Amino acid sequence: MTSESYDVVVVGAGNAAFSAAHAAREEGSTVCVLEKAPEAELGGNSYFTLGSFRTTYDGLADVMCIVDDPGDVSTDTHELPSYTKDDFAADMRRVTKGRTDEQLTRVLVENSFTTLQWLHRHGIKFKLQSDNQVFEVNGKKRFWGGGTIAVVGGGIGLIEQHLSAAKNSGIVVKTEHRMVGFQQGPTGEVSGVVCQTPSGQKVIEGKSVVLASGGFEADARLRATYLGPGWETARVRGSRYNTGEALMAALDYGAQSFGNWSGAHAVAWDKNAGVFGNRVLTNKLQRHSYPFGIMVNTDGRRFIDEASDFRNYTYAMVGAAILRQPGGVAFQIFDKQGSGMLRTDYGHEGITRVTADSIKDLAEKMEVDPDALCATIDEFNAGVQETPFDPTVLDGKRTVGVNPPKSNWARKIIEPPFIAFPTVCAITFTYGGLRVDTDARVLDQRDQPVPGLHAAGEVVGGLFYENYPGGSGLMSGAVFGYRAGKSAAAYSKSR
Ligand SMILES: Cc1cc2nc3c(=O)[nH]c(=O)nc-3n(C[C@H](O)[C@H](O)[C@H](O)COP(=O)(O)OP(=O)(O)OC[C@H]3O[C@@H](n4cnc5c(N)ncnc54)[C@H](O)[C@@H]3O)c2cc1C
Numbered sequence: 001m002t003s004e005s006y007d008v009v010v011v012g013a014g015n016a017a018f019s020a021a022h023a024a025r026e027e028g029s030t031v032c033v034l035e036k037a038p039e040a041e042l043g044g045n046s047y048f049t050l051g052s053f054r055t056t057y058d059g060l061a062d063v064m065c066i067v068d069d070p071g072d073v074s075t076d077t078h079e080l081p082s083y084t085k086d087d088f089a090a091d092m093r094r095v096t097k098g099r100t101d102e103q104l105t106r107v108l109v110e111n112s113f114t115t116l117q118w119l120h121r122h123g124i125k126f127k128l129q130s131d132n133q134v135f136e137v138n139g140k141k142r143f144w145g146g147g148t149i150a151v152v153g154g155g156i157g158l159i160e161q162h163l164s165a166a167k168n169s170g171i172v173v174k175t176e177h178r179m180v181g182f183q184q185g186p187t188g189e190v191s192g193v194v195c196q197t198p199s200g201q202k203v204i205e206g207k208s209v210v211l212a213s214g215g216f217e218a219d220a221r222l223r224a225t226y227l228g229p230g231w232e233t234a235r236v237r238g239s240r241y242n243t244g245e246a247l248m249a250a251l252d253y254g255a256q257s258f259g260n261w262s263g264a265h266a267v268a269w270d271k272n273a274g275v276f277g278n279r280v281l282t283n284k285l286q287r288h289s290y291p292f293g294i295m296v297n298t299d300g301r302r303f304i305d306e307a308s309d310f311r312n313y314t315y316a317m318v319g320a321a322i323l324r325q326p327g328g329v330a331f332q333i334f335d336k337q338g339s340g341m342l343r344t345d346y347g348h349e350g351i352t353r354v355t356a357d358s359i360k361d362l363a364e365k366m367e368v369d370p371d372a373l374c375a376t377i378d379e380f381n382a383g384v385q386e387t388p389f390d391p392t393v394l395d396g397k398r399t400v401g402v403n404p405p406k407s408n409w410a411r412k413i414i415e416p417p418f419i420a421f422p423t424v425c426a427i428t429f430t431y432g433g434l435r436v437d438t439d440a441r442v443l444d445q446r447d448q449p450v451p452g453l454h455a456a457g458e459v460v461g462g463l464f465y466e467n468y469p470g471g472s473g474l475m476s477g478a479v480f481g482y483r484a485g486k487s488a489a490a491y492s493k494s495r
Pocket of ligand 1: 014237
């Protein structure tokens, strides 16, 4: 077996991995990034994202210092309410029903904005999400739901910018290097990794190692094993390479498992999408505008409160609700008024949809019993309360006497044309992973650091349970990637 040697070896080439690599390289470490995928498929799930980062800020003027592309946004036309550390922490606690690890959440929240400033110094370019995260009310455009900042060029831009920064600073990136195990040093420390490559097995020695290899969402068997029956049928929104073997190798090495192993982030997704993510359409196959319509299953029945909260705080649970429906299929239905609220993703070429001028005709095109769908929509319309509609707040415009209720933004579905989008469940990433401390050192089963091993991104557990606030995945990958890189550099210097 051939071998090479670096101060810090990083496993994976997504956002968490590159964040760790930049942080270690800044300390003068030699750094090698090992990626399982071929070069043409580099970037992990991070490539498929919108590039949205959830961060704290104190209004529009505050964020402008990192914004390269403000688009049409100005203080005259737009309002951006503050999003404080307390707000971010409260959202983490609320969506996870109080289960998120308090220490990890504190680190995530308190370092979110400074980490974006740091990424910005490394050449990551940011913009304001003035398309899908703004609604106009009373002549003023208002950001809602904490999803304000995204990377210029989305996930594709994020990976291009990370790669260019890595190249400029002398970080070595090797593709088609699938980590299959660890090399152990004389005192039990991690001293490198074993990789499968097209030319056979190689040891890449590292004085310290950072795992940033994502979750196990792309492996059907692991999905069924940990998430439960039926999950093997879910589509995968992103990379086909996040199959969990590096995570499992770390557990075998003595790392502690942590977090919501039976939970996953999963969304409503175009029914005709492929089994794995599409590198051209990336996130455009998602169907996130359900709060402004209704969702029904193939029996023509509603099964969820479409508007219990802003979509940024519900979309990660919708996939699981769809998976539980007959055949794992659900339709999102909008009338003319609701169609005016659709995200830009719904307008792309090749998107699966049916339209009709009556609910009965729509049902026939959906191959759903027309009587059942008409009854559902009549009952829904009869329950809608005629109070003011405001998409920038939880407006309480709800249904009464309808089960399940719709708690906000409920408007009657009456005006043609009617449009239905067939959707299935697509998994984004798994919530269970390794236990790390606040310096991103992997802990063993006695809560002691596994010498030489660090981790960041979706391979780490403990932050998200059952649900997730949109934009937190990239943010946690960057915050803990930075800390993993710094810890790994410090450890390698100590040896
Ligand atoms: C369609 C889509 C849209 C999304 N939009 C957003 C968004 O806008 N904002 C947000 O915060 N989050 C978003 N997410 C979630 C986001 O992708 C993740 O939170 C984040 O990218 C995880 O980063 P990571 O670096 O941990 O993992 P990844 O980016 O998935 O990187 C893991 C890497 O490890 C590699 N790897 C795996 N096993 C091995 C091995 N054995 N050896 C070597 N390499 C290995 C993989 O090939 C991969 O490149 C989205 C996800 C998807 C799929």
